[in-house]
Amino acid sequence: MRALGGEQVEEAVAGCVATLRTVVDRDWEGVDAAGLEWSCRHTAFHVAEDLIAYAGQLAGRAQDGYVPFEITLEEGTDNAGLLHVIETTGALFAATLRTTPRDVRAFHPYPFRSADREGFAAMGIAEVLLHTHDIAKSLGITYEPSEELAESVLTWLFPHVQPGPAPWPTLLWATGRGELPGRAPVTEWRWRNNLVIPTERLVLTGLRPAAARDLRLGGDGGFEWIDGGPYQGTRDAAEFMMKAYEAGVHRPEFGVFALVRRQDGRSVGGMGFHSAPDEDGRVEIGYDLVESARGQGYATEALRALAHWALARDDVQALFATVERDNTASQAVVTRAGFKKVSEEEEFAYELRRP
Incomplete structure (x- = not known):
């Protein structure tokens, strides 16, 4: 990129x-x-x-x-x-x-x-x-x-x-300087830099559309990844984010984050929201790590930070995540982050509600 x-x-x-x-x-x-x-x-x-x-x-x-x-x-x-x-x-x-x-x-x-x-x-x-x-x-x-x-x-x-x-x-x-067919005139505007959420060992760095597009096309999104990265789930999440952006429904703070390791500036995975909160204030979270970064607590650390940020907002009442039945490692991550199992259908569903 x-x-x-x-x-x-x-x-x-x-x-x-x-x-x-x-x-x-x-x-x-x-x-x-x-x-x-x-x-x-x-x-x-x-x-x-x-x-x-x-x-x-x-x-x-x-x-x-x-x-x-x-x-x-x-x-x-x-x-x-x-x-x-x-x-x-x-x-x-x-x-x-x-x-x-x-x-x-x-x-x-x-x-x-x-x-x-x-x-x-x-x-x-x-x-x-x-x-x-x-x-x-x-x-x-x-x-x-x-x-x-x-x-x-x-x-x-x-x-x-x-x-x-x-x-x-x-x-x-x-920027309120011209007209565009099919769109109302803009009278107030501001640009938006990306959101970052720091943790002890990571910085959750919000992806911009330019980075998401590059990841979708097989690039690195402008990040330096550890061996084997980025994982396919991060690329898939970037594709969903780009579809929302192209449709005009993307809310940047509820996008995708690269998990950047503080010690060396290298990315170890991705985490983010599937969409903006619905009318009930519920929003789904997904994540993945590069295989060589697993088992070190990065996903739990990032999930706790992102959940804390989200539940501090007035428009978020509950977070939920779905995990495959045989993915015991991911089930442990959401459990350690405070999520409670609420369903056991084809996949396990977990929820974390605002206190």
């Missing part, structure tokens, strides 16, 4: 600068960017601010808030100089992405108060693409990024948005 990082940031910045360089002689201060209350010049500077801020979050390993610094333009900086600032902050951000380990997460407020390296890359690319569009539209020039960049933003930051006929119009619609 192709990682999202410095190369894509540089591509987005290059497209922005090439587009806006054609109108550096125009008045950017006296014209508001399309759909915004900022001038085109302020919007362009905002792009540079975001790029350097995201670099700062990752480089500084910020955990509780934004790193307290800002940049300013020297008095008298013209539009060409401002584009140079965008190029420079983009280069600094790209360099930061290339030198940041994959497991690093830093503070970002929405929705789970952190983002990883790829999440920050996607947010930076989104800022560049969308605000270049806002400026170009107001100044009456044509701008359209590559479909690959637009699709990357959608599959990394908009897992709750059903794919449309083409990525760029879908991204514009999802």
Whole structure:
């Protein structure tokens, strides 16, 4: 799976600068960017601010808030100089992405108060693409990024948005900047970084649609797996998740998680929900481990953490799992995690209810 990082940031910045360089002689201060209350010049500077801020979050390993610094333009900086600032902050951000380990997460407020390296890359690319569009539209020039960049933003930051006929119009619609046939206009929106749930030895890392698609097609989903991984059950779960995403019914927090081992950053299995909770607040959990990771308590540890997270929500009343009759190891996992057997038909059914 192709990682999202410095190369894509540089591509987005290059497209922005090439587009806006054609109108550096125009008045950017006296014209508001399309759909915004900022001038085109302020919007362009905002792009540079975001790029350097995201670099700062990752480089500084910020955990509780934004790193307290800002940049300013020297008095008298013209539009060409401002584009140079965008190029420079983009280069600094790209360099930061290339030198940041994959497991690093830093503070970002929405929705789970952190983002990883790829999440920050996607947010930076989104800022560049969308605000270049806002400026170009107001100044009456044509701008359209590559479909690959637009699709990357959608599959990394908009897992709750059903794919449309083409990525760029879908991204514009999802951010309230355009129309899409058959869909109501968007008036409020936010992107969504993936959920992670830490345990003593693992990090349950929520799969984005891009990762799920890669797993479905036989790839590694962007993870390094221990020998023999990923197991077929994880690939099957990724396929179910992609079907929900493509149908527009995927709720990212009730998706699939890779079980990443803290000690070496390698994935040992997958765990997740079969769907979002039903009208009674019931939701099914499934899981599997790579064979060489079994018998070490990883599944029990992960299941306890995921169950605790789910049952702390108002929309979840009960979790259930089905286990084959001859799978005594899995029966022991759900039992140790607090589930009670409630049925013994073709498969054993287990349930864990909110206290």
